[in-house]
Amino acid sequence: MPLKLHPDTSNKSEKSDLLKGLNSKQLEAVTSTEGPLLIIAGAGSGKTRVLTYRIAYMIQQGALPGQILALTFTNKAAKEMKQRIAKLVSPEAAAAIYAGTFHSIYARLLRQNADKIGYTSDFSIYDTDDSQSTIKSILKDLNITKDQVTPQAVQSRISYAKNRMIGWQEFASKASSPVDRIAARVYQEFDKKLVQCNAMDFDDLLLNMINLLKSSGEMLDYYQNRFQYILVDEYQDTNRSQYLSLNYFSAQHKNICVVGDDAQSIYRWRGAEIRNILDFQKDYPNAHLVRLEQNYRSTKTILSAADAVIRMNKGQIPKKLWTENDEGNKITLKQLNDDRDEAEYVSKIISQKISLGQNYSNVAVLYRTNAQSLLFENSFRAKNIPYIIIGGISFYKRKEIKDTVSYMKLLINPNDDESCIRALNEPPRGIGKTTIEKVREFANQHSIPLFQAFSRADEIQELQPRFKLSASKFSNLILKYSQIIKDENSDIFIRQYLEETGLVQFYSEMDTDDAQERVRNISQLISDLTRYYANTDNPTLSDYVQQISLITDIDEKDTSQNRVTLMTLHSAKGLEFPNVFICGLEAGLFPLSRTETNIEEEEEERRLFYVGITRAEKDLYLTYAASRMRFGEINRQMKSKFLNNIPSTLFSSSSSTILPQQQFSPPINSFTGNMVPKRDNSNIPQFDDLHVGKPNFEYSQIQDEEELKPGDKVRHNLFGEGKVISLAGSRTNIQAIVNFQGLGKKKLMLQYAKLEKIK
DNA sequence: GACCTGCTGATTTTT
DNA sequence: TCAGCAGGTC
Numbered sequence: 028m029p030l031k032l033h034p035d036t037s038n039k040s041e042k043s044d045l046l047k048g049l050n051s052k053q054l055e056a057v058t059s060t061e062g063p064l065l066i067i068a069g070a071g072s073g074k075t076r077v078l079t080y081r082i083a084y085m086i087q088q089g090a091l092p093g094q095i096l097a098l099t100f101t102n103k104a105a106k107e108m109k110q111r112i113a114k115l116v117s118p119e120a121a122a123a124i125y126a127g128t129f130h131s132i133y134a135r136l137l138r139q140n141a142d143k144i145g146y147t148s149d150f151s152i153y154d155t156d157d158s159q160s161t162i163k164s165i166l167k168d169l170n171i172t173k174d175q176v177t178p179q180a181v182q183s184r185i186s187y188a189k190n191r192m193i194g195w196q197e198f199a200s201k202a203s204s205p206v207d208r209i210a211a212r213v214y215q216e217f218d219k220k221l222v223q224c225n226a227m228d229f230d231d232l233l234l235n236m237i238n239l240l241k242s243s244g245e246m247l248d249y250y251q252n253r254f255q256y257i258l259v260d261e262y263q264d265t266n267r268s269q270y271l272s273l274n275y276f277s278a279q280h281k282n283i284c285v286v287g288d289d290a291q292s293i294y295r296w297r298g299a300e301i302r303n304i305l306d307f308q309k310d311y312p313n314a315h316l317v318r319l320e321q322n323y324r325s326t327k328t329i330l331s332a333a334d335a336v337i338r339m340n341k342g343q344i345p346k347k348l349w350t351e352n353d354e355g356n357k358i359t360l361k362q363l364n365d366d367r368d369e370a371e372y373v374s375k376i377i378s379q380k381i382s383l384g385q386n387y388s389n390v391a392v393l394y395r396t397n398a399q400s401l402l403f404e405n406s407f408r409a410k411n412i413p414y415i416i417i418g419g420i421s422f423y424k425r426k427e428i429k430d431t432v433s434y435m436k437l438l439i440n441p442n443d444d445e446s447c448i449r450a451l452n453e454p455p456r457g458i459g460k461t462t463i464e465k466v467r468e469f470a471n472q473h474s475i476p477l478f479q480a481f482s483r484a485d486e487i488q489e490l491q492p493r494f495k496l497s498a499s500k501f502s503n504l505i506l507k508y509s510q511i512i513k514d515e516n517s518d519i520f521i522r523q524y525l526e527e528t529g530l531v532q533f534y535s536e537m538d539t540d541d542a543q544e545r546v547r548n549i550s551q552l553i554s555d556l557t558r559y560y561a562n563t564d565n566p567t568l569s570d571y572v573q574q575i576s577l578i579t580d581i582d583e584k585d586t587s588q589n590r591v592t593l594m595t596l597h598s599a600k601g602l603e604f605p606n607v608f609i610c611g612l613e614a615g616l617f618p619l620s621r622t623e624t625n626i627e628e629e630e631e632e633r634r635l636f637y638v639g640i641t642r643a644e645k646d647l648y649l650t651y652a653a654s655r656m657r658f659g660e661i662n663r664q665m666k667s668k669f670l671n672n673i674p675s676t677l678f679s680s681s682s683s684t685i686l687p688q689q690q691f692s693p694p695i696n697s698f699t700g701n702m703v704p705k706r707d708n709s710n711i712p713q714f715d716d717l718h719v720g721k722p723n724f725e726y727s728q729i730q731d732e733e734e735l736k737p738g739d740k741v742r743h744n745l746f747g748e749g750k751v752i753s754l755a756g757s758r759t760n761i762q763a764i765v766n767f768q769g770l771g772k773k774k775l776m777l778q779y780a781k782l783e784k785i786k
Numbered sequence: 787g788a789c790c791t792g793c794t795g796a797t798t799t800t801t
Numbered sequence: 802t803c804a805g806c807a808g809g810t811c
Contacts, residue, residue, distance in 0.1 A: 397799050597798090619797090
């Protein structure tokens with residue numbers, strides 16, 4: 028169907044403005060709006076710009092924003108794309124576009140039609156931890172011990188199968204090893220359990236989308252008409268189920284545009300199939316192909332290094348990435364004695380750059396494994412280098428946050444057994460393992476959710492009266508508030524509910540730093556919920572919980588501030604920085620040792636190195652250490668074989684001489700265990716960036732403007748109104764004792780507690 | 787049922 | 802190195 032001109036946006040000058048500044052290939056990609064289009068976009072070739080402009084152009088040409096489906100790799104990328112479209116076209120248009128990750132968009136669509144596939148719209152989304160603990164309980168029910176198979180092994184096999192659209196029946200029929208046979212058995216139970224719990228894991232969001240499309244002709248018809256234009260970013264990293272769902276969506280109109288680069292495929296281990304991009308032209312025989320090969324990001328030197336590396340891979344499509352940029356600085360290769368020296372070296376270079384007028388935010392430090400971040404953190408903190416870590420333990424994976432979210436989930440989806448278990452004994456209610464086992468048995472016998480079994484505790488003969496009492500207290504609390512929320516959907520009641528769970532009070536009363544931090548985190552989550560209710564049309568708790576279930580590490584970080592970014596090479600995909608350090612280039616670490624025996628895995632590692640190199644705009648530093656502490660032991664190692672792929676002419680003269688491996692100097696410290704500074708989070712600017720949307724952590728504003736004094740009336744987000752009893756501590760670390768109405772006295776750190784002074 | 791202690795395995799990468 | 806867990810004790 029050709030595009031019709033939109034009457035009010037067909038302004039000629041706007042249109043030409045939009046296309047101005049694009050090179051001929053980019054222009055071709057932007058304006059080829061009809062039919063299947065494959066864009067092979069080399070690193071730094073302006074891919075994001077092309078996608079954004081293409082959408083804006085389509086809208087200008089008459090496409091309805093609500094008919095556009097744009098799938099990106101992170102929610103952040105989608106958000107940025109929408110922001111740019113808001114400027115290029117209009118905020119209304121941007122808001123109407125369906126843009127997000129596969130998982131978040133599909134979750135949204137599934138919510139609207141959950142009943143068609145046997146769920147309710149309030150289904151829970153299980154993250155990896157939830158799934159694993161479900162698997163553990165299944166293993167227990169099946170009397171399978173850890174000696175036979177680990178829950179992790181089972182989980183990864185199930186996920187592997189799901190990613191490739193292999194159901195349990197097929198998996199069972201092909202299972203040849205004992206572990207596979209167990210996994211097949213668990214897989215079957217797991218599927219059943221998830222449906223019972225009204226829950227989906229990450230893989231199910233994709234699979235169920237396909238099930239939904241297959242569920243009826245009308246459904247398929249509806250969505251094929253609904254999404255007239257489909258755009259997919261990072262197509263090389265899509266898996267089988269993503270691929271199939273796209274085929275369903277686009278089968279009629281075939282207006283599908285995929286963008287990718289086979290050289291940057293780094294998620295094979297997660298089920299991504301490069302063949303999706305390689306076979307696109309087979310799938311759509313009349314597909315138009317555009318190659319974006321001009322790089323606007325990096326210097327010639329960096330590009331040469333990247334090219335030299337990727338050329339070592341056999342299974343790559345030949346590409347000629349080129350740039351008009353300068354030759355630029357040589358690459359620095361540095362050998363250090365050990366991992367601590369490596370961190371010191373990186374800090375030193377960063378400090379030098381800062382003194383020459385660079386910004387911290389122009390620097391990224393990339394590594395293979397999250398565990399490597401610790402030494403950089405220590406060193407940066409000692410040198411007052413502000414930094415942000417992406418990845419590692421996410422805010423939403425913290426115990427107290429998961430517990431709080433479990434209470435929310437349970438309120439909207441009482442079938443959710445995982446949340447029930449989590450919430451049940453946090454804070455401790457005196458219901459122990461034996462009791463839970465008895466209730467679980469009862470639930471299994473009657474095929475009812477765990478929560479329902481707790482509500483019927485009276486009927487369970489073997490339970491002692493005191494357990495029956497605490498069980499009914501627990502279920503009454505949930506039932507009471509789920510009714511209240513149904514009657515009046517307001518965040519006020521959710522806050523009240525969370526307070527009544529006693530979770531915050533439990534931590535508040537524990538006088539440890541750790542507990543105080545947990546209180547702060549919970550209160551931050553609650554502020555976020557409040558903000559969500561204030562800023563969203565038709566907010567619901569269910570929607571909020573689903574949103575935060577799908578937040579990715581990179582989404583939740585505010586990278587706009589002036590600080591160094593620390594992250595894994597995987598997380599760096601799609602980003603760019605003037606200065607990039609790639610650290611830990613050692614045999615066994617990068618490439619990881621387990622990949623060395625498998626050519627395909629090693630090629631994937633090499634692509635990962637390629638991705639890392641091509642993040643750099645101007646200066647690239649490659650470092651490796653002769654010895655490194657791993658698993659609490661000091662290991663000596665050789666430099667990475669990947670370094671041999673880069674011609675030595677590209678390295679600066681100040682680079683370390685590339686020593687033959689045998690000549691490595693021995694590590695200076697034979698044992699550094701005690702010398703590594705303890706992790707100390709006290710002065711890192713971290714609380715403001717662990718967040719959905721805009722964090723706005725408004726701490727310490729009050730005491731800066733007007734000092735609190737005993738007798739003042741204050742309001743706390745969670746505890747409500749109260750009166751300041753006393754203040755103690757140093758200026759930067761004031762502790763207040765506040766008497767809250769109905770709650771009694773609480774000790775609060777002013778620096779973190781959000782106290783609002785009221786008249 | 788709560789708490790303590792000593793053992794074990796984890797470090798790939800993430801929606 | 803250290804978090805998480807099983808197993809023992811009160």
